[in-house]
Amino acid sequence: MADRTVRWIWLLGVFAAGLLLQGCREDEQDRPLLYDKGTYLGQPDPRLEPQRVDELRARARNQQF
Secondary structure (H helix, E strand, C coil), X not given: CHHHHHHHHHHHHHHHHHHHHHCCCHHHCCCCCCCCCCCCCCCCCCCCXXXXXXXXXXXXXXXXX
């Protein structure tokens, strides 16, 4: 009976450790946990070169009906 209890406690400990370690992934570090509604909290987009802006405008003109 005691052997069974020890086994269950060990399994619960392993399960809890797995849950704790799952939240430590590198891609989840330094992400915002609190959000402001209507406010973008990400990194700003890089500026486009003027030539690229002209190309995009020309594509948009071609798509008008």
